[in-house]
Amino acid sequence: MNRKDGLEASPHGEPTESICICEAAPEEWECYLHIYAKPMAAGIVLPRDIASVLPAGVMPYWLKRNGRVIGGAALSGSEIRDLFTIPPHPVDPRFILAVVEAIRQTSRGRGSLGIRAYEVFADQEEAYMRAGFYPAPHRHRWMQRPTEEYDLQSMGSTASHAVEARMEGGERRLVLEREIGLFLFKHACFEEGSKQEEATFAGVLSKLRQDSACMTEETTQASSLLYDTSTRALIGVCVIGMQSGCPSIQQLTVMKAYRGQGLATRMVQKALTMLRRQGQPLLRIRVMHGHPHESLCYQLGFMPGPLFISVMTKHV
Numbered sequence: 001m002n003r004k005d006g007l008e009a010s011p012h013g014e015p016t017e018s019i020c021i022c023e024a025a026p027e028e029w030e031c032y033l034h035i036y037a038k039p040m041a042a043g044i045v046l047p048r049d050i051a052s053v054l055p056a057g058v059m060p061y062w063l064k065r066n067g068r069v070i071g072g073a074a075l076s077g078s079e080i081r082d083l084f085t086i087p088p089h090p091v092d093p094r095f096i097l098a099v100v101e102a103i104r105q106t107s108r109g110r111g112s113l114g115i116r117a118y119e120v121f122a123d124q125e126e127a128y129m130r131a132g133f134y135p136a137p138h139r140h141r142w143m144q145r146p147t148e149e150y151d152l153q154s155m156g157s158t159a160s161h162a163v164e165a166r167m168e169g170g171e172r173r174l175v176l177e178r179e180i181g182l183f184l185f186k187h188a189c190f191e192e193g194s195k196q197e198e199a200t201f202a203g204v205l206s207k208l209r210q211d212s213a214c215m216t217e218e219t220t221q222a223s224s225l226l227y228d229t230s231t232r233a234l235i236g237v238c239v240i241g242m243q244s245g246c247p248s249i250q251q252l253t254v255m256k257a258y259r260g261q262g263l264a265t266r267m268v269q270k271a272l273t274m275l276r277r278q279g280q281p282l283l284r285i286r287v288m289h290g291h292p293h294e295s296l297c298y299q300l301g302f303m304p305g306p307l308f309i310s311v312m313t314k315h316v
Helices: 026-036 093-104 122-130 177-187 201-213 217-222 263-277 292-299
Strands: 004-009 015-023 059-065 068-076 079-085 114-121 139-146 158-162 165-168 171-174 224-228 234-243 246-254 282-288 308-315
Touching: 015 093, 026 059, 026 068, 026 079, 059 093, 068 093, 079 093, 093 114, 093 122, 114 122, 122 308, 139 292, 158 263, 171 177, 171 201, 177 201, 177 234, 177 246, 201 234, 201 246, 217 234, 217 246, 217 263, 224 263, 234 263, 246 263, 263 282, 263 292, 282 292
Parallel strands: 079 114, 246 282
Antiparallel strands: 004 015, 015 059, 059 068, 068 079, 114 308, 139 282, 139 308, 158 224, 165 171, 224 234, 234 246
């Protein structure tokens, strides 16, 4: 991306002050992110003892007006993440269009059919829509709580097994990848409240491989596979990965016939216990608003963050 790209027209074609976007030093930019990004302001924090919260391939940028920093955003190809502004400047369509124009100047941006903005909060939704973005139908939020040791007693006629992983072709893969993937395809993708019309087994398996790539030795030990001891059937899955330096629940599902027995609660409690013993201070989860996971985690003491739209898309 060019060092500096300016936008000098408002979304309605009216003359306005120049808003420009330029590259930022990651360490300084992340300091601003910890203060001004919405999840941080709501108490949803990330560990600060890691090198960077930015995923590979994502670069930080400043938004400037008259040479002064008024906000920032993280960009990757045709994707916008972590857009924030510094008070008293609100997010408005001019800021967003400045970012869109900068993306269009890149080789990847010129070849893209659309630009996507991820995790758009309610106070930014109107500005994105006025800039030509359309929202996905569901709202999500991050939730987190400190880790804690629980008394992990036997769960009746069920048995908890550790999740095993191995390196394959330079990538971390789950040993029972296909069994776990098929279970998630049957019992997670089409449950009430989270139906995915386009879900395929191949897509679920691809997502599971992405999750396993984010796992560490610590999060693997905190993950669970739950079996019925009488039938030996897999009835529950809890996969913990590492996102932005913080353990996060990537998958949490119990077979419908076994729900209401506290099995999901026990798998989360096991994760909190194992992570505590390993010195990890926090556990996070990204939930869809209204999904049973939201209520479950709230009952387990998870602090809810603000709601956001998972993705908004602008066709170009």
